[in-house]
Amino acid sequence: MSEFQSAYQEEERKLDRALASIDDQLQQLRSIPVYIGDDFTEQALEASREGQRQKLIQSAQEPYFGRLDFEESGREFMPLYIGKAGVSDTVGKQPMVIDWRAPVASLFYSFTGGDSASYEAPEGLIEGKVSLKRNIVIRQRKLERVVDTFNENADTPGVSDEFLVYRLGENKDNRLRDIVSTIQAEQDQIIRALKNTALIIQGVAGSGKTTVALHRLAYLLYQYKEQIRAERMVIFAPNLMFIDYISEVLPELGVGDIQQCTFTDWAAKVIGLMTVPADGSAGLMRWFDDHARKQEIRTEQIYPGRYKGSMEFKNLLDDYLLRIEAECVPQVDFEPWDGNRLSRAEILEWFEGEYKYYPVARRKERLLARIHRWVEMELKKSPSAAALKERKKKAQQREKAYAKKWPELDSFQLYRNLFQMKKNADFAVEDLQARIPAAVWKETKDSLKNGTVQEDDLAALLYLFAGVNELDSTLTFDHIVIDEAQDFSPFQVAVLDRFVKGHSFTILGDLSQGIHYYKGIDDWQEMQGLFAQEETAYFALTRSYRSTMEIIEYANEILKRGVGTDLLAVPVFRSGDPVRLEHAQSGESKLKLIKQALTKVLNGEYRTTAILTRTLDEAKQMYESLTAEGLIANLIDGDKTQYAGGISVLPVYLSKGLEFDAVIVTDVDAQHYGPQDAKLLYVGCTRALHELWLLYGDQIPEYVVTEV
Structure with missing residues (x-):
């Protein structure tokens, strides 16, 4: 019997035992009636059982894809089988299959040969020796292929790419698939990077950067399950068809509920636009790519999208937000009825003192509520019932009139104000307008006058929204993935940083695929510069696994x-x-x-x-x-x-x-x-x-x- 035949039969026997154990556990769980009552403890137990059922159903078809023989220093050797989900045996409840996201499983991806190997565990660095690394293909419960990519007892024990080349040669269907069985060492380093880091990934065409980002989401949910939730993670994709194309990767990895959308659709929803902007990404892209490229390109031309995606424009909006705050309180005292007055100085003291740390829209809301309470206290001092009635009527009218003197803090109205002439503006903005290139100012003014929002206006609208409003938990994310990020502007990323905790980003793209000269970036430093050095990391994926x-x-x-x-x-x-x-x-x-x-x-x-x-x-x-x-x-x-x-x-x-x-x-x-x-x-x-x-x-x- 050849060495290959012996290995194949060994793995067949192992597979039979693993499937029998999985089937047995699944049968036991299915025999327990599903709890549908109101008891919280029982509901939690049922949720746990259902999670285990789904994990076993997934494992019952393809329980694992790899084997790693690792001998930890000073401990007994045991072969480790790596799969998409961890499964324990029915007897000693010992790990039968190791989840690919577990610390020890990182060895399967990071080991590239040598006499020693190590991995980071919660208890510290674990060192030992790898004697075998084996790729295993199981489909529909049948063992199809066994490939040793490292065997210390082989004539040539070097790590082989044979299995990778085999998988890359397979044909494509209409969906992107997971790469969990073929993750490479440089990809695994990205997947397992720390959560509160803005990862920036330059990946050549076919380097698997999108798939790596999706696997990173699955890893983060496993590693930080007490800190993050799937429903508070989001993938910003270039278009809806691409979302459909990648839609099966996360379910294949046992992950659901992660939001997937375009930046345009999400931004329009947040700022309250009823529909996607009239000249949104698809329309704008068609106009430029089908027509503008036929014209002579002048490199000195200022494209509105480039300017409105710049940090220069963000800095202007920062100054505008300071102006809004400084000029927000009406320049009048409040007089609920003749002979009683609340001075602007006292109102301003509340605004700039007690409510200082609230966003301006919240401060306005709190301040008007406090003025109402002040009025109620003053009404109690009325000398008679008739006076009380008269004062109350006056106060109601004047409170409404005073509230109307406050500026409208809707982000769309604030943005329009920036591009209007002074006579129509709530705030003095001529000096700010002078800093905007004339062509950009005119085109945007005309567009907004007609009630049209362009795609390149969305970052500014979001920034104003976040600048004046209190962002509740339903609007913030635990992690953000930006795909095709070379087409995003630095300002867009800076805006999104207001909506995510701990600068937790995976930003990926390819500068060589930056085909839209009217938007996007030319250098990743434009993104890296948005974060402190210790908050960001840069990776370059140069190997292409897609094409011949x-x-x-x-x-x-x-x-x-x-x-x-x-x-x-x-x-x-x-x-x-x-x-x-x-x-x-x-x-x-x-x-x-x-x-x-x-x-x-x-x-x-x-x-x-x-x-x-x-x-x-x-x-x-x-x-x-x-x-x-x-x-x-x-x-x-x-x-x-x-x-x-x-x-x-x-x-x-x-x-x-x-x-x-x-x-x-x-x-x-x-x-x-x-x-x-x-x-x-x-x-x-x-x-x-x-x-x-x-x-x-x-x-x-x-x-x-x-x-x-």
Whole structure:
């Protein structure tokens, strides 16, 4: 019997025992009637039992994915089996499967060879020796694959990437999946970072940064279960379809109730807008990407989104908030009836003294309530019932009149005030307006005058809201994940820091995919500078696990020649077909080549294919042409909330974050992809896992490699 056969049979026997124990425990729990009464203690016990039932149901199909033979110094050796959920045996209640988030399980990810190994536990550093690291594939209760990635008794005991390459070669469906069985050491370091840290992750295309962030959420809930709640965590995603695409990762990890939304939708809800802003992210993106890129780009031009996302604008709003506070109290005494007066000086003393530490809207509320109580006390001094009646009537009228003299502290009204002329303003703001670039001031003024809120106004509206209001617990988060963060502004992150406890962020993106020149950042230091040095950490993920070597190397050349960046991906050793460049000048030849490519793809084992056009209008035309040919395809236009897989037709700027078995990029010519569009084409190329086709016209961009 070979060594492999012996290992396989050993793991089959272990699996049989583990499944029998899990089935037995699950049967026992299911035999206990579900409690539906009102007794709090019984409710808690039932919740615990239900949690255990769900954990066992999950484990009953794939109880574990790895084995680590670790001998702790001075203690007896025991093989550790690592799974998505921890399970104890039925006899001694000893751990049978270790939860992947447990401290000792970190060895499975961090160990890269050597004579010694260690991990951090609550009681301190635990040291020992690893003799075996084994990857195990179990599907539907059947053992499918056993791969030793380290074995000290093997002829070549070095850690192997064989299992990783095997998993990366699998085809994609219409959902992102967990990577818990293939987490790499550098990814595990990010996942297990401390909670109260603003993590900033620069990850090349295909480095798994989104998946790592999702696994980090699952880890934080496990490690800090007494401090954080799933429902008080949030993922800010680029669009609703991307939310659908990542929707199954957290449930696969046994985690639910984490909020997932776009920044636009969340901000609109917080500040009380009834709908998403009229020119929200999708509309704004289409306008710029389908039209503005065809115009000559002038680098000195000030884009409103860039200015309104800057810390310069935040500093202006800080000064505005100070102005609001200073000028909030009306410049008059309060006289509830003739002959009785509460001086402004005394009102101001309350406002600036006893209520000093409340936000200004709360101070206004407390102050008006105190004035009302003062009036009630004064009414008790009335000399007669008739006088009391007359004074009470007067006081009610004058209290209402006095309350109207206070400015409206609604964030939208305050923002409009900043962009109005003085005669219509509640506060003097000419000096503040002078600090706003004239073009930005005029465009925003005209927009607000028409009742329209742009996407780039939302950070300011939120900041004003947080500056004048008391943020209750329903509005704050225990942890925030920002995906595609290179498209966020520093001001947006600074605003979100008002809504999260302890600067607890996972901020991830790729500067090489910063395709929207009218917003976002150029350097991660713009984000890091928002936090104290001890409150933030920076990680760079440079290995790409998505695409073949041929695709990554080709995409890297686009970046080197078109952008001049050194943020290049390092491919995992997984080879595939060469990148295909095909000349397609006319619409007819383009459609013919696309049909040829689709025939090849559909006849293979691939499940997902994308046809990436330059604009949305071109995507719609391509979709109509394909459906006229009898092909079943899905048009992705920015309004879709679900990703269906199969053949997808979409503009390239909507493909960020997605991945497909095969990708066909159309119209790769100088007219569609000018010098400023190298990053955009890079995004399109790096969506492909296995095959990449580029269809080009007569004048191919200078930064595109023509010999492959």
